Amino acid sequence: MTPTKASKLPLPSYTGVIMGITLVFLAFFTYAGPLGYALTATFGGLLLLGYWRYAGRFGWVGVVLLALLLWLVSRSTLLYDLQSGADFSQYKTWEDQEWLKIMLQPLWYGALILAAWAMKSKTASGLMSVMLYAYIGLCGLIIVDALSGARLYQAVSAVLYKPIRPDLAMVKVSLATYAFVLLYWPLMLAGEHRLRVVKLVALAACIIAPLVTGGSAPLMALIISGAVFWIVRRFPVVAGIGIYKVMAALVGLKILFTPLIIDLIRRLGWGDNVRQFLPASWDARLDIWEYAAQKILQKPFLGWGFDASRHFGKSIPLHPHNMSIQVGLELGYIGLFLLAAVWVLLVLRIGRGAPEVPPAGFAELRELSKAEASLQTDPRPYALATLSAVFVIAQLSFGIWQEWWLALMALVTAIYLMARTASQKV
Template sequence: MPAAAAASDRLAVWCGWVLVGAAALVPLLAWLGPLGFAPLMGLVGLLCLPALRITDEDRPVAVVLLAGLVWAGMASAWSVWKPDAVEESVALKLALQLPLYWAAWCAARRADPALRRLALTVLAWGLALLGVIYLVEAATGGAVYQALRAAIGDPTRPDLARKNLAQGSFAVALLWPLAAAGGIRAGWPWWLGLPMALGAWLMAFLFHSDAPVIAVGLSLLVGVLAWSFPRSAPRALAVAAAGFFLLTPAVMLGLRSLGRGMGIEVAAPESWAQRLGYWSHAVDAIAHHPFRGWGLDASRAFSPNIVLHPHNGALQAWLELGAVGAVGAALVWAFLLRRLSREGPDLAAAAGCAAAVAYLLFAAVNFGLWQEWWLALGALACVVVGMMDGVVPAPRVRPDRRTAAKSSTTAAFSG
């Protein structure tokens, strides 16, 4: 075997085992420490840096991401919010995350097919087991989690335990379509997805996290549509995602006028009333600097009118990076989702669309654009889709019963 081919095979095996190890840690992090997804994906990217490539198909996304990174760095210069320490710099974090997460995505496509299948198997069974644990946690009010915290000498209050577990339900609500589809692609039964979806849904419902409750069903619906309309559904989702980032400020202005006339903000539950207030203040601030924005991470400077971030990714992009940043975000999502368009039904593409709509939902009502663990989860979703794309669907041999019975009878009498 030529030296170049041997080195290539070693890289494929190396990337494969790194992904298997990462897949084993995903359920534990979702359950016990979702913030750990950021160092996990950073480590995967660092270990797989030799696999980093930019193909012709990748080039549009890569160009927009690099341009966005440059614009974000420039925007940090005029930002009204300045970090107190270097490690708090969002620009620095993004500059590290982009190559590392890209390398992890490349590793998923470069890894040995047999090890990709193993990684998908580990992920599917691991999240299915976590789904069962979530059902137990939901029934007991988080008793298992509290017992583990007490066992390691770090006890926590029941209300904080429920809050932490609810945060993990976001991760499972995002990943369950990918893990279930990956398990099917690796040859395992479809019902592994049931405990994942049901566990995340029940946990979120009982612990009062609205978005994962909606995301579980919405992901299933979008996944079915992407399977049924493999060419048009991903393209429609790409247009919708781009529209979300481009049009949200205008939509919010219209909804604000309508809501004030109907008294919606007053009648809304407290958490939603706070969001409506954040969104209203964000729209007003965007109007002052619509092109360049207020600067990277500037949302933090608007407290108490906006606490940390507007809890809407599109508004945060406009508020901090202006129209330039919003267009960049729209293009990235459009390019990525457009790549999921297929000529025939494809499990990986359908699962990718399902996860994408959950991510967009959470971006619209929950998390900030720059939260490290949430960006890492987005990268992980891309990695799982990349692994599935390189795995040939496992054959399912279902012998005809009549043929099998006839063969057995013939063998018995011929003996």
């Protein structure tokens, strides 16, 4: 290549470089440890803060999310510390304010999402092409390491962190499968025009990885998100109502009624009938949920305060492993209504522009073929499938305020937006 030709090659954009480095970190920490997701999303967001000029794109979702965050702060220890004379001139006082991290994270993560939203098609397409094959490679690595008893992870942990027991190493390896399930639908959207064998390999890897690591929650999320994907594509209208409105209503009701349903199960003793069939981890979850549901009904409106889940002793180890129950327990039904509103608005935002009435009459076969082709390129089912996977995992695992989990949701959102842009490239 001559110097003249080399000088004409387009240089990668600043945003593309930062996002590319961010995705490299994401791939690395998906294997090395999910705690690095917070560092990854913060790195990308801090260097892309200028994209907050597009903040209006968040719309009502952003407004309601801000209201939820403000309610969270009002139910935190801030007011108590102010009244008790805490010295806020000291760094340690600020460090003790857990709500502060929750308020700052949207600043970095929001910038990362907005940057992905505004990315040019060519840049997004290139990044997603690399990401698709990196995803398949990571899945393969996890499968091989899990079958070996997580020996490679033990070696990596000894170098980067500290030596780790084989059983704990397998648990750490299994955490990668949560990221695999959440990234599956965005990457399938970006690679929809790829060879079918590539997509089949990605699907097989995404299924096998949770199976060999014992990750039941991500496998369940994959199954349910697949069902959601199929339903919204095949049944755009149900009983004269758009499928996205139906899904939004179901999500909202699920969030609001989860504590009440769990408490009803406890009162009727139904949980005792199924415990004998549940694995130990699910049996423990049911115990936690029943105890937390009782506590929610003791303070149904205001809740026990932000991060109160950590202060109920052995009855709730760290958090209830359920988004709805944790928010109801800590922020009461005021917080739960705000949380439900965020999710409902997200689903409705995804479904914007979807058909509201069923197609009338019959169509010729070639017209059906054309409709099917356009349906396959519709990004909305992929978005709702991704959101449903997040929802299922959030209702079964992790604490809703965990830094790495919030960071992973932000990273997945950014990747979906880039995948959507890449899929629209003509």
